[in-house]
Amino acid sequence: MALEHAILVSLRERPASGLDLDRRFNRSIGFFWSATHQQIYRVLKGMEADGWVTSVAVEQQGRPDKKVYEVTAAGARELAAWLSSPIPAEKPRSELAIRLRGASYGDRAAVLDRVSEQRADHATRLEHYEMLAARDFPEPGTLTGQALDAYLVLRGGIRLEQMWVDWLTEYLHAHDSPHGSHAPRDTEGQSL
Amino acid sequence: MALEHAILVSLRERPASGLDLDRRFNRSIGFFWSATHQQIYRVLKGMEADGWVTSVAVEQQGRPDKKVYEVTAAGARELAAWLSSPIPAEKPRSELAIRLRGASYGDRAAVLDRVSEQRADHATRLEHYEMLAARDFPEPGTLTGQALDAYLVLRGGIRLEQMWVDWLTEYLHAHDSPHGSHAPRDTEGQSL
């Protein structure tokens, strides 16, 4: 299960409570994996039962207590073994692509409007990631180890969002001459 | 459920049996969605119960009979409604990205080897998709309707694979000076 290992990576970067992890999975790590808080709590429980993590209750002022988890030696061993194990083929899962392919079996104009929205979302996220990169990694050439990896994964997020923007722009453009203006016209971004 | 709608799209392009669909989901449609044959059979059964598709048994020479499914009017209506419905946010799911991010907690050299393999896989798939594009869509400028959509989705597959190759190349390159040669050195591909 990849979620368990994603959590191990996140906890090795810094110990955290369930809710902390939930927040992280809507941020940096969440660029490439998502999870609901319920699943996180459940998996943490299982991981503690397996001895991969331990928890301590931490009092806070003005808030309820929280359970802060950290990785055990056994958990670190498990993570290292997983990192060296063969990588299973990624299975594609894009609902939007199905809609693009099927657009001729519905209301074309409506689909193009949805695609436009989607394109705007990806453009926004791209901007956000680029801001994070500029803010948190002003001098990428000097990075090593964990910080370099974090930067390179952020770069992947940027590349992915750029890919979406470019692709959806191509789609809208290809469909847009005969129909009127559904696509906000824009210069096509360059990858890299 | 997106799988049901992916099947509706595929069956509208051409009626098919469960096994036919299984093959398609390892080809063109499969660029952006995958499914095992068991899941396809199960979902087809449910869709028939819902009246979205009907089946007829077709005799074949030299092979067992097959059940060929096609979309009903109700199924076409359902598909059209789905195509106009709001698109839920895509949830990222890349195990490889977790490994990249966590590489410093395991055997770095082993991870780089895996990444290298992964990069080669994506390069192979990219080549395959580009071959398909050249073979099946020699004159993209002339396409309209369903054929244009099929082409544009293939373009998306190409863009996605190119993105992976570029990203993993960047990753290997960034980690490669201090360690010796893990990455097959290559010019970085251009998106578009």
Add this chain to the structure above:
DNA sequence: CCCACCTGTGCAACTAGTTGCATAGTCCTG
């Protein structure tokens, strides 16, 4: 002080997807 709201944790029931196996027809080979 009661209520609305936020943080933090969690259960129960459901849906989606995977894995392992079963079965039946047909063909080809020894």
Add this chain to the structure above:
DNA sequence: CAGGACTATGCAACTAGTTGCACAGGTGGG
């Protein structure tokens, strides 16, 4: 004609992930 391989369909049991809800501690406002 027995055995292996391929096509075609399917069940059962499991794992992963989602949705809806609950509850408890604390804070701040009317």
